[in-house]
Amino acid sequence: xxxxxxxxxxxxxxxxxxxxxxxxxxxxxxxxxxxxxxxxxxxxxxxxxxxxxxxxxxxxxxxxxxxxxxxxxxxxxxxxxxxxxxxxxxxxxxxxxxxxxxxxxxxxxxxxxxxxxxxxxxxxxxxxxxxxxxxxxxxxxxxxxxxxxxxxxxxxxxxxxxxxxxxxxxxxxxxxxxxxxxxxxxxxxxxxxxxxxxxxxxxxxxxxxxxxxxxxxxxxxxxxxxxxxxxxxxxxxxxxxxxxxxxxxxxxxxxxxxxxxxxxxxxxxxxxxxxxxxxxxxxxxxxxxxxxxxxxxxxxxxxxxxxxxxxxxxxxxxxxxxxxxxxxxxxxxxxxxxxxxxxxxxxxxxxxxx
Amino acid sequence: xxxxxxxxxxxxxxxxxxxxxxxxxxxxxxxxxxxxxxxxxxxxxxxxxxxxxxxxxxxxxxxxxxxxxxxxxxxxxxxxxxxxxxxxxxxxxxxxxxxxxxxxxxxxxxxxxxxxxxxxxxxxxxxxxxxxxxxxxxxxxxxxxxxxxxxxxxxxxxxxxxxxxxxxxxxxxxxxxxxxxxxxxxxxxxxxxxxxxxxxxxxxxxxxxxxxxxxxxxxxxxxxxxxxxxxxxxxxxxxxxxxxxxxxxxxxxxxxxx
Numbered sequence: 328x329x330x331x332x333x334x335x336x337x338x339x340x341x342x343x344x345x346x347x348x349x350x351x352x353x354x355x356x357x358x359x360x361x362x363x364x365x366x367x368x369x370x371x372x373x374x375x376x377x378x379x380x381x382x383x384x385x386x387x388x389x390x391x392x393x394x395x396x397x398x399x400x401x402x403x404x405x406x407x408x409x410x411x412x413x414x415x416x417x418x419x420x421x422x423x424x425x426x427x428x429x430x431x432x433x434x435x436x437x438x439x440x441x442x443x444x445x446x447x448x449x450x451x452x453x454x455x456x457x458x459x460x461x462x463x464x465x466x467x468x469x470x471x472x473x474x475x476x477x478x479x480x481x482x483x484x485x486x487x488x489x490x491x492x493x494x495x496x497x498x499x500x501x502x503x504x505x506x507x508x509x510x511x512x513x514x515x516x517x518x519x520x521x522x523x524x525x526x527x528x529x530x531x532x533x534x535x536x537x538x539x540x541x542x543x544x545x546x547x548x549x550x551x552x553x554x555x556x557x558x559x560x561x562x563x564x565x566x567x568x569x570x571x572x573x574x575x576x577x578x579x580x581x582x583x584x585x586x587x588x589x590x591x592x593x594x595x596x597x598x599x600x601x602x603x604x605x606x607x608x609x610x611x612x613x614x615x616x617x618x619x620x621x622x623x624x625x626x627x628x629x630x631x632x633x634x635x636x637x638x639x640x641x642x643x644x645x646x647x648x649x650x651x652x653x654x655x656x657x658x659x660x661x662x663x664x665x666x667x668x669x670x671x672x673x674x675x676x677x678x679x680x681x
Numbered sequence: 682x683x684x685x686x687x688x689x690x691x692x693x694x695x696x697x698x699x700x701x702x703x704x705x706x707x708x709x710x711x712x713x714x715x716x717x718x719x720x721x722x723x724x725x726x727x728x729x730x731x732x733x734x735x736x737x738x739x740x741x742x743x744x745x746x747x748x749x750x751x752x753x754x755x756x757x758x759x760x761x762x763x764x765x766x767x768x769x770x771x772x773x774x775x776x777x778x779x780x781x782x783x784x785x786x787x788x789x790x791x792x793x794x795x796x797x798x799x800x801x802x803x804x805x806x807x808x809x810x811x812x813x814x815x816x817x818x819x820x821x822x823x824x825x826x827x828x829x830x831x832x833x834x835x836x837x838x839x840x841x842x843x844x845x846x847x848x849x850x851x852x853x854x855x856x857x858x859x860x861x862x863x864x865x866x867x868x869x870x871x872x873x874x875x876x877x878x879x880x881x882x883x884x885x886x887x888x889x890x891x892x893x894x895x896x897x898x899x900x901x902x903x904x905x906x907x908x909x910x911x912x913x914x915x916x917x918x919x920x921x922x923x924x925x926x927x928x929x930x931x932x933x934x935x936x937x938x939x
Contacts, residue, residue, distance in 0.1 A: 350777055376776045380769075381802040388766040388799075392742070392773025395760045400773065418763050513758040513774065515781045519706060519736035520756070527752060527761040534709030534754050 330495040335460040335485070336361030339429065340369050341498040342467040343401055348427070349375035350393035350400035352386040356408045357661045358490040359431035363403070387412040387428070391419050394426040395526045397512025399471050403429030409437060409482075410445055416480050417446020421528040421548055423511070425474035427467075428452075431485040433661055435578060436654070438633035441482050442607040449545060451552045453477070453559060454606040456484040458582040460494040468501040475506035477555055484606060487662040488579045555608060562610035563602045564617050566592050570599030572680055573621040575614065575638050576628060577603050580652070580667065584627050587672045598676065606634070611641035618642045625679050627672060628652040629663055651675040704728050706736065709754045716916025718906025718923075719748045719815050721873040722882065726786070726813060727755060729886045735782040735894070740774055742767040744796070746788035747821045765796020768803035771810040782890060784811040790820045793829040793853045800859065800901070807864030807898040811889045814855060814903045818927055819911035829853040832930040836913060852930055856903040860936035866898030868937040872905040872928065874920035881933070888938065897939055905931060 351366040380386030393400035457463035532538025576584040581602035588600040639645040655664035706727040711720040745764040767785035775783040871882035889900035907919030
């Protein structure tokens, strides 16, 4: 595969198209806007449709429609825009319509709304958190695969560094294995046959062929997410075996932390790092093992403390957990503030170690 | 108890068979109140799909209201979507399946309250879909509250003395708003309170679907339907009440036609 120098938004757009995405709808919001522009410029040439939707709510519901028709489809936004989409993301989880949501977030304050689900009902949202552009290219294709594999919406949690950094990357179709046929997709061909199809959160079926109904259907959905939880956990870690201090971070922050921890290791500090790649399902058992020898578990995230809840739930002794991140937003409000800086992360780790 | 429609199979002397007792696209009986106009509208809609011979490529997108129960009795591929969002979902389906006949089934609460911007934007974009709005001026499914299309003076459980413009504002004429948009190829307002009105509704639906199939643009048929329960009148009084109240605010007729 040849390497191209692409801005993250362009690389993700190309990767989505390579994955077979043929429908995209979104509403401009920085730093998601670049992905919308790239899709609008690149998708039609691939035979797809991109709509500059009039609102996030309309964008995500158009995407749900395209996905219900059986096509690989995606939408995206960040922060408040994702919040507006949560009703439809929940609906898609419950009526089992697979699509991808690109949350090109301004910071890490969307952890709760990605992993807990901001919508109604018993569901979870599979959330991939790439650390850089090449991983985002990979995750884009993995997201479409996981969506189809599990018939569920999947979020890719990016950020300004991923959206706006130019990197040499290889696009090209990744093969993650087979996915189930979309025999549930609506194409009108079963209308009038007595066996017409239905995509319905309540799953009540037709008068002639009753469905399971909400109670059984929602239990089955809950069971499905229970089954996904151990199956799809992904993480990266380094220097954990003898680490007295373990630093946990996700996304771009995870890449910064890995850089700083590698430096500290080289200087002789017994530090390790752990990066959840899937935020849901959270790689809890792996973190528990990685933290086994650690006297302290430091959580660096650019928010007031969201992922720290999952860390506390999974380390052997939650009293060892300490937050070293915080809310940190630039003056513009559109990207990270001063905390996203290697010297500051280094200083905060060393302060905790002392 | 068997509630099936009695079909004697006989046409009375001097009578003329104008419709089958049960369209083949109906999988069962509806469960709505006596005197409700929505099942009439559904029947006409399904008959139009059959008459245009587009059943095998029809996809419905159904919103939330009493008519939501039709999802179980219509033999059509259906996406049951979120409240108000049917025009957006239909947009996604139609853009990816341009050969399909895609329609929405929504009420006034769904289209005029929760999803007004969806229908306006879909019309402005000229989406080649057919939106069907069943307008009875009341939230029937939740037991009879004021909607955006409740007419002045109309009593509902949340406007018990009648809709007062000072207190509740004015009704929203959805078809008239949509008719102002350049992307709308066919806009009409119909009713199902008389035999003549039902026949006219059918003609309008047929035209709206033809516009979609010919790629002319967006179509909307707003159908005034009786809701005796929500109007606090008896079932036999429903059709007359519709003429005397709703039709005064929402005149029947074509607003945009090719």
